[in-house]
Amino acid sequence: MLYAAPSPPAEAPQPPARIVTGLYLRYLRETKGITLEAAADAIRMSTSAVSRWERAQSPIRPDVLRTLLRLYGVAGDHTDFLVSSLPPRAYTRSGREERGYVRRAPHDCWADVARDEAAARYIAVMRTASEVTQFCMMAPAGLRTQEYARAVLAPEVCATPDEPVLGLPSWVHRVPWVAEQRRTVLLDETVLTRGGRQAAVIAEQLRHLAGLVSREEPGRGLAVRILPMNPVLFIHTIGPVAEVTVHGHRMVAGVGLFPSYETGSRVAHLVSAGLREAVDAAWTREQTREELACAAEAMERRAAS
Numbered sequence: 001m002l003y004a005a006p007s008p009p010a011e012a013p014q015p016p017a018r019i020v021t022g023l024y025l026r027y028l029r030e031t032k033g034i035t036l037e038a039a040a041d042a043i044r045m046s047t048s049a050v051s052r053w054e055r056a057q058s059p060i061r062p063d064v065l066r067t068l069l070r071l072y073g074v075a076g077d078h079t080d081f082l083v084s085s086l087p088p089r090a091y092t093r094s095g096r097e098e099r100g101y102v103r104r105a106p107h108d109c110w111a112d113v114a115r116d117e118a119a120a121r122y123i124a125v126m127r128t129a130s131e132v133t134q135f136c137m138m139a140p141a142g143l144r145t146q147e148y149a150r151a152v153l154a155p156e157v158c159a160t161p162d163e164p165v166l167g168l169p170s171w172v173h174r175v176p177w178v179a180e181q182r183r184t185v186l187l188d189e190t191v192l193t194r195g196g197r198q199a200a201v202i203a204e205q206l207r208h209l210a211g212l213v214s215r216e217e218p219g220r221g222l223a224v225r226i227l228p229m230n231p232v233l234f235i236h237t238i239g240p241v242a243e244v245t246v247h248g249h250r251m252v253a254g255v256g257l258f259p260s261y262e263t264g265s266r267v268a269h270l271v272s273a274g275l276r277e278a279v280d281a282a283w284t285r286e287q288t289r290e291e292l293a294c295a296a297e298a299m300e301r302r303a304a305s
Contacts, residue, residue, distance in 0.1 A: 012093040013268075015107035016261030017085040019056040019249045021065075023128060024082075024121050026054040028072035031171035043067050055247040059089040081114055093264050103266035112259045119160045120172035122259035125246055126162065127175050132183040133275045134242035135227065135235050138194075139205055140185060142177060143212060143224070148205040151198055160255050180220070186227045186235075186278050192295035195302055203299035210292035213285060225282035226291055233281060234274040243272050 029039055036047040043050075043064055050068075052058040060068075062083045069079045087107040097105040112118035126132065126141065134140060138152060141162045153161050164173045187209070195202040213224050229236070241254045252262040252271045262268045283291065 013251070013263035014056045014249050015087050015091070015093070015110070016251050016263050017082075017107065017110040018059065018087065019246055019251060019263075020110070020112065020121050020125060020261060021082055021086060022054045022056040022060075023124055023246060024117075025065075025068060025072070027124055027171055027175055028069075028074065029054075031174055032072055034071070039068065039071065042071050056249055057247075059091070060086070061089060062086070078114055078117060085110060085112075098265070101266070105264060108265040108268070109262045110260065112261070115258075116168050118259050119162075119255075120164075120169045122160070122253065122255055123162060123164060123168075123172050124175045125244060125253060125259075125261075126242070127177045129244035129246050130178060130181060131245040132181065132242055133186075133279065134184070134240070135186045135188070135275065135278060136191075136240050137188045138191060139187070139209060143185065143209065143222075145201075145205050145208050147201045148208075151201055159257050160259065162255060181222075182220075183222050184279060185222070185224045186275075186282055187224065188236075189226055189229045192226070192291060195299050199299050199303035203296045203303060206292050206296035206299060210289050210296065213289040213292065216285060223285075224288065225279075225285070226288045227278050227282050231281075233278055234270065235278045238271065238274070241271055241275075243275055 029036075036050050040047045040050050045064070049058070053060040053064075065083055065086070066079055069075065069082065074082075091107060093105050093108070099105075112121060114121075123141070139148060144152070144163075149163065152158060153163060153165055161168065164175075192206070209224055212222065216223055227233075227235070235241070239254075241252060244251060244253050250263070250272075252268045254260055262271075282288075
């Protein structure tokens with residue numbers, strides 16, 4: 001079965017800046033080899049407080065955030081950016097604060113423009129999420145062959161990498177994919193025909209995807225499906241996007257020139273509903289496998305001609 005994006009939560013969602021910053025603190029700490037106890041001792045707080053901040057279960061004071069970032073080797077403008085991105089500690093989302101057609105409250109949307117660190121945080125979000133439902137125009141991170149990854153992550157064609165590459169912060173290279181992640185990948189139908197001068201590479205990638213579909217275990221792990229172009233759905237109009245669950249918090253995530261995240265707003269709810277609609281409209285497992293295999297054969301013939 002596919003893992004449809006869940007319906008919007010009844011509780012007030014956490015601001016995305018708080019969710020992503022908490023995850024960032026966790027991986028910085030772990031990469032430095034600092035235990036929860038040592039971090040707590042450094043700021044004279046309890047281990048449970050540090051754990052709650054990392055999981056976005058409670059807000060962190062700006063001065064404490066600065067101290068932890070300094071302990072983990074982060075300083076300067078980047079620290080200022082993260083501190084300024086967080087909502088006030090007493091902030092709780094309220095419908096009374098929603099503005100405009102998209103019904104955004106003040107801290108519903110966060111654009112992470114911190115360049116390489118922002119890309120690294122996006123990678124950590126996607127790898128740590130317990131549940132992911134994503135619509136893609138190409139094979140996403142974690143499902144790529146080596147040659148395909150080399151082609152799509154080349155600096156001249158990729159503004160923001162979604163996999164750890166040379167030049168990104170060292171900590172992100174140690175972030176693993178979470179065990180038992182429930183992940184539904186909806187591939188745009190055009191992946192079956194786009195090849196160009198990379199036809200041989202694409203053919204290998206399509207065969208790899210077909211193999212992944214063949215090895216799926218119903219109700220567990222990964223599900224890959226093709227989303228047909230007809231009929232045109234809402235998700236087709238907005239392009240690549242994902243809904244993720246990180247430490248129990250759901251948010252919409254996307255990446256273009258920089259990663260962005262959204263919770264609570266009409267936009268977040270529409271994307272969530274759009275992904276559910278797309279899951280229902282996607283081809284079956286068997287049809288997806290057959291079309292991927294046929295497309296791989298066609299691409300191999302193109303490469304040989």
